[in-house]
Amino acid sequence: MTSGEERRIQELELLYKISSILNQSLDFETVAHPVLQTVESVMDVEHATLTLYNRHTGEISIEIAEGLSSRQASKGRYKVGEGITGRVVETGKPIIIPSVAKDPDFLDRTGRGKTEDKAFLCVPIIMEQEVVGALSADEHNPDEANLNDQIHLLEIIAQMLATAVKLRRQAREENEILKAENERMAMELKARFQPDNIIGKTPEMQQVYTQIDQVAKSPLPALIVGEVGTGKGLVAEAIHFRSDRNLGPFVRVHCAALPESVLDRELFGSEKGALVGVVNEAPGRVEQAEGGTLFLDEVAELTPNLQIKLLRLLQQGEMERVGARFPKKVNVRVICATTKNLQQMVSDGTFREDLYYQLHIVPIYVPPLRKRRTDIVLLADYFVDHYCRLVGKNVRRLARGTIEMLMSYPWPGNVRELENAIERAVLLTEEDVIYPHHFPPTIQTDETSGTPVSGNLKLMVEAYERDIICDALKSSKGKMAAAARSLSTTPRILTYKIKQLGIDLTAFSK
Structure with missing residues (x-):
């Protein structure tokens, strides 16, 4: 039997062994190591390596490599067209490097060494006319006459592995998408519930x-x-x-x-x-x-x-x-x-x-809310904005009397009571300002609101007029004409009311 015939028998035995391994399972984790170990032992090569091409990141990375530490394997990352593996993935064609020491494109990122007596063989793994990865191996003291036979055999093995590799790549890409989505959701939840937003x-x-x-x-x-x-x-x-x-x-x-x-x-x-x-x-x-x-x-x-x-x-x-x-x-x-x-x-x-x-x-x-009174207006503004969006209203602000009332009330129900009170006020108001009378009677008291809710009619009317005039002046920054227009009256009448109610006009023009 000639050496050529012996080689063909060895190749057939190798392909039969790999076929038997793949028949047992298409799970990448199960078949990858046994296939690469079989390739190394029969073909007399080392560092048999499978790399995957990630379509989303455009990166080629080592998935499994025989004889490399996890640290070495983690360094084996390439862009398409970069290094020998990158060129194979880019072109979809096999490459033989007879001596890695003489080829500048052999990057040796894994640190295996660039020696003159070492050849590097790399073939694409193609599935449905798409390159999904690459299969490579090192050969010491190669017989250059046999390198073409070796690369051809690797091509056959790569084709046999294509389905398992594609499934692996698909699973990895889906996992990366899921991981990115989880990270995005975690960031959103973190932003939503971070203390800055309390x-x-x-x-x-x-x-x-x-x-x-x-x-x-x-x-x-x-x-x-x-x-x-x-x-x-x-x-x-x-x-x-x-x-x-x-x-x-x-x-x-x-x-x-x-x-x-x-x-x-x-x-x-x-x-x-x-x-x-x-x-x-x-x-x-x-x-x-x-x-x-x-x-x-x-x-x-x-x-x-x-x-x-x-x-x-x-x-x-x-x-x-x-x-x-x-x-x-x-x-x-x-x-x-x-x-x-x-x-x-x-x-x-x-x-x-x-x-x-x-x-x-x-x-x-x-x-409790009574021990953080300066937060009351911040909370009230937040709840006004929230419930306005919910019911489709456009409340611009709280009246001055409302703020004084909210600041004076003891809030035994704390933030929850404040939220419920604001929700009621937003629902009841037909204006763009919330006044004290929009709140529950339990909050509207002489002591807290500064607005009489019973007793002398004249005082009640004056308190209401003072409230709406102050709000108009505040909105117009003390400009009489603008305030009068917003109240549908004349500057002369408004000036008379300001003097009658004892309102300090200079306080609104600052």
């Missing part, structure tokens, strides 16, 4: 922002304390979306809204047949928050039994469904909120002390 510039709120940043970086449980309506849920969302769990779910549970038996199933789920009428297993909110954040609002309302279950979740990272025989490990970050004094509840024996210390690591105190 309205408030007072020192008290600046401290809250600082704590949000500190707590967001930690995987530990967090506790948010504040009165009803102060925005504890918004703080919890900000922590979640600024943490490394921002791509995971944010699951909210109100602990005071459900009785213990229902809340137990709601939180921890139930097994099939655990209860009468339960025919399927039902994962709870804890499992739904896997990889993300579980927000427990009004945690002080948990019963002793549920406090024990929550403590187990915090300490051991595991939970147990209703009716389950074994616990289940979960990866969940817990944030709790309360309006109650948990320390007092511990002293009273209604809240577990060990659970209190698990939660009370870095508590965040959200101040």
Whole structure:
């Protein structure tokens, strides 16, 4: 048997082996290494390498390479037309480099070495007339007479690999698109819930922002304390979306809204047949928050039994469904909120002390609105703009009397009460200015609004006239003619009213 015949038999055996590997699976991860190892052993080459061409980035990168470290492989990146591999992908034609030391186009980015006794063979991987990647290998002390045979054999192998490589490239590109979309959504969510967008510039709120940043970086449980309506849920969302769990779910549970038996199933789920009428297993909110954040609002309302279950979740990272025989490990970050004094509840024996210390690591105190009065107008303007867009109205501003009223009112319901009051005012007003009488009677009092709501008719009319004239002067920056036009009257009558009501005109011309 001649050497040529022996070579042909070896080639057929190689192709048969590769065909057998590919028949087992078209999964790239499964077949790539065995194929490249077979190529190296039969063809007496080394550093057999598969590169993929990414159509979206225009980059060619090493996907799998025999004999290269991951660091070396990560350096094997090329633009189309760059280096030998780039030229092969660009032209769709194979290239033989008999001696890499003598060819300046051989870039050696992976650091394999440019020696005179080493040849480099590279062929395109083509699927449906489209180059999807390249197959390459090094050959030491090559017989130049056989290099054409070697490159032809690599072309056949590349064609056999084409389907698997194309599927791999498609999966990678889809994964990159999905990753980019996730990153974009994460950035949008982060911008939406970042502390800068929690309205408030007072020192008290600046401290809250600082704590949000500190707590967001930690995987530990967090506790948010504040009165009803102060925005504890918004703080919890900000922590979640600024943490490394921002791509995971944010699951909210109100602990005071459900009785213990229902809340137990709601939180921890139930097994099939655990209860009468339960025919399927039902994962709870804890499992739904896997990889993300579980927000427990009004945690002080948990019963002793549920406090024990929550403590187990915090300490051991595991939970147990209703009716389950074994616990289940979960990866969940817990944030709790309360309006109650948990320390007092511990002293009273209604809240577990060990659970209190698990939660009370870095508590965040959200101040009530009465302690951040300079934020009231900022919040009111935001809510006016929000509800105007919602109902299609064009309210330009709050009347001066309205601002004085809002600043004087104690706001026992905090930001939530302010939002509801502004929503009502936007709905009721038929003008482009919101006045005190657009607000609920509970807010309209002599002490808070400065506008009498009962008593002497003359005083009530004067207060109303003073309010609308001041608003007109404010809009016109003290220009009498413009203010008179906006009120559909004459400058002479307006001047008379200003003097009668004792309005200081100079205050509006500054």
